[in-house]
Amino acid sequence: MTEFLQQLINGLALGSILALIALGYTMVYGILRFINFAHGDIFMLGAFAGFYLTPKIAAIFPTPSILSGLLVMGISMAICAALGIVIERFAYRPLRRSPRLTVLITAIGVSLFLEYAGQLFFGAAPKKFPALIPSYPITHVGGLSVTSNQIIVFIVTALLLVGLRFIVQKTKIGTAMRALAFNPDAAALMGINTDVVISFTFALGSALAAAAGILFAVNYPAIDPLMGILPGLKAFVAAVLGGIGNLPGAALGGIIIGVTETLVAGYISSTYRDAIAFGILILILLVKPSGLLGKKEIEKV
């Protein structure tokens, strides 16, 4: 029983990180109907921004501490947000009127560009991510172990989920985002500056990826330029599973994938881990093609 509970905790910890990455994926898709395959690489850049910022912050504030953690995370999020705007401006905006497939292929190109440019600038060898947030093993109640980092990830994911929902549902820019998602041309006719809204969407998505990158690196402190590929893919799957475009769905999808993978690896075999996790995805999509919490889209004719 202890082992099962521990596996459940492991799964929740892994799942909440996937959920955090999935939030960014799903938000950009929800607004722009576009899968930003470079999301996993922005996630990587967020981790590297943290890697280079931490020594600088540590020179001013005591590190590891919550304060320096928040500072590093805030600055990395800002850097990645700016980067997201730049990528959108130069890679995606010129293709605004092109078929969706063209943009998708470009996103894959941007993703490869970031991965290999990363290898060029950061080097290919894995780097140790510095201790940024103080880590305590909380407990050993009945032999269970949780680290403070795992709890932080869980809380941050929950907070960002609530924060994002607030931005999208209650603010002016959020209303504009939803208007754009509904009908870009009509939104432009109503006086919404679509370029600004799209840039903002990318900035927000990239900032989320940066936050996820840093929390991921704090939990798994070996970072390399290709670290975003697998988590990015799994987060994408999590977003689809929860219903792509739906924020709570992404969080739910992330948790389901994390827990399933951990239980399969712990009790069946890690060899079949991905096969079984993806098998479940196929089953769910067979029954509910729009994902667990996704809305049914009615094709207008």
Place this chain on the structure above:
Amino acid sequence: MKIWRGQFVAGAAVLLLAGCNKPSGESAANSDVIKVGEFASLTGSEATFGQSSHKGTQLAIDDLNAAGGVLGKKFQLLTEDDQSQAGQPATVVRKLISSDGVVAILGEVASSRSLEAAPICQENKIPMISPASTNPKVTEVGDYIFRVCFIDPFQGTVMANFARKTLKLQNAAVLVESSSDYSVGLAKFFKQRFIADGGKIVAEENYSHGDKDFSAQLTAIKAANPDGIFVPGYYTEVGLIALQARQLGITVPLFGGDGWESSALVPIGGKALEGCYFSTHFSPDSTAPEVRNFVKEFEAKYHETPDAMAALGYDSAMILADAMKRAGTTDGPKVRDALAAAKDFSGVTGKITIDANRNASKPAVILEIKNGQFKYVETVAP
């Protein structure tokens, strides 16, 4: 714009055709240098291995050329990066052989990638020497495939002996990278010997290349309560495994093979690795004159201490040059025969004798991680 694009495409096509027209065999025979091909993981997840072995190989080539080369010709080392990715070795080795016309191939560290290149070298009758692929299957590909390192049965057996006799373990757990031929091989031979010596394997778990989260496997291992965990993986994952094991409250020692040896291991694993052990090919602390000389030259050239991969890279090029000298030619079949006959070749990783299966018979060393340093523990003869 359209015209420019058309010109560009035409230009590219001409370049491609020119590339295809290049005669392949001719350049090798007539040239006044001996072209040796090397493929290595210079980038990607096992980059430090490829970088190290490449540095060692390059140093050997420089040393050989400084001494006048062999057969009156200097060596030219052509290095290709396989990015630590499956599929790449076949491509780059084919290029080295057919378009660059190399007479021998040196590489790779990882067994999976050596296994990809070996059939191509065999088919073209080009001798291939792997510096550090320890999986037995590598040289089984054919009679042109050699290695200068020991093989997994030996390494797995050495670690099983060490775990039973020196560490006095009764119950061991095994955590294997199931996607790696190297890791699976080492685990197999470790288990055989450990059980034969009266030990018990209480848990066996797998992970895949590139995994970051091992908490599920480690939780299952913890429940089995072993005295030690054998982790025959590569350094990136090993560092994270050690960290997560300690987080889960696992305090028993971890031990593994030469895949651990990297300057990147301790920075990632840190304190979690204290008191852990691994077997490898070479210790820079050795007092043998060849080793002292090699360490000195290496430090002068690269400003770092050589590791096992660098030493093996060095030996792979040196034994090739020695074989060419004895063969009196760079002709593939004759160099192959000379390599097969190598006996007591004095390398920096010990005395190398090539056995009937084209494997190197030589000693292993065991190192302990102490205060973040690799400390010599013992040498185990074949």
